[in-house]
Amino acid sequence: MLDTQTKEIVKSTIRALKQYGEDITKVFYRELFSRYPQVQGMFDMEKQKNGKQPKALAMAILNAANNIDNLEKSRAFVENIGKTHVRLNVAPEHYPLVGECLLVAIKEVLGEAASDEVIEAWGKAYGEIAEFYIKVEEKIYQARK
Numbered sequence: 001m002l003d004t005q006t007k008e009i010v011k012s013t014i015r016a017l018k019q020y021g022e023d024i025t026k027v028f029y030r031e032l033f034s035r036y037p038q039v040q041g042m043f044d045m046e047k048q049k050n051g052k053q054p055k056a057l058a059m060a061i062l063n064a065a066n067n068i069d070n071l072e073k074s075r076a077f078v079e080n081i082g083k084t085h086v087r088l089n090v091a092p093e094h095y096p097l098v099g100e101c102l103l104v105a106i107k108e109v110l111g112e113a114a115s116d117e118v119i120e121a122w123g124k125a126y127g128e129i130a131e132f133y134i135k136v137e138e139k140i141y142q143a144r145k
């Protein structure tokens, strides 16, 4: 469970994230593919070019932040993305790589608005969100066996 202060900080940055969501996602992919080229093959690079996918991921971040008090509310949404993830063999060990690059991207795009406090809060929030995704996907992997 996240403490109240962390949740408040995360919620108070949703507006800025909405404004810069696509920029954040673009920086995110740039960092992910340069730091961890081994995961690039999982992604459809055509979607990257036409900008479809940056939008989807940006919306997923906002969706998660909006529901940070109660991630259960986003279960149906996460199950849908989870099916895509499972089809592409996304595994628990991939989540920290994505988290790292997400924080780098938030920091770069928000600039001065991204205090250490904000980054730390988002790190914690991402941890909770990732845990939720991993659990949902575990069930999908189990059901597939």
Ligand code: HEM
Pocket: 039, 042, 043, 044, 045, 047, 053, 056, 057, 060, 061, 064, 080, 081, 084, 085, 088, 090, 091, 094, 095, 096, 098, 129, 130, 133
């Ligand atoms: C909490 C973290 C994550 C969120 C919120 C998230 C969100 C999303 C969303 C919204 C989509 C689009 C789904 C669709 O169109 O059906 C997607 C697709 C995808 N995700 Fe994630 N994801 C997360 C973590 C990860 C991780 C850790 C990986 C592995 C490196 C990953 C790899 C992918 C891939 C390969 C696709 C398909 C995109 C394509 O076809 O290019 N995701 N994700």
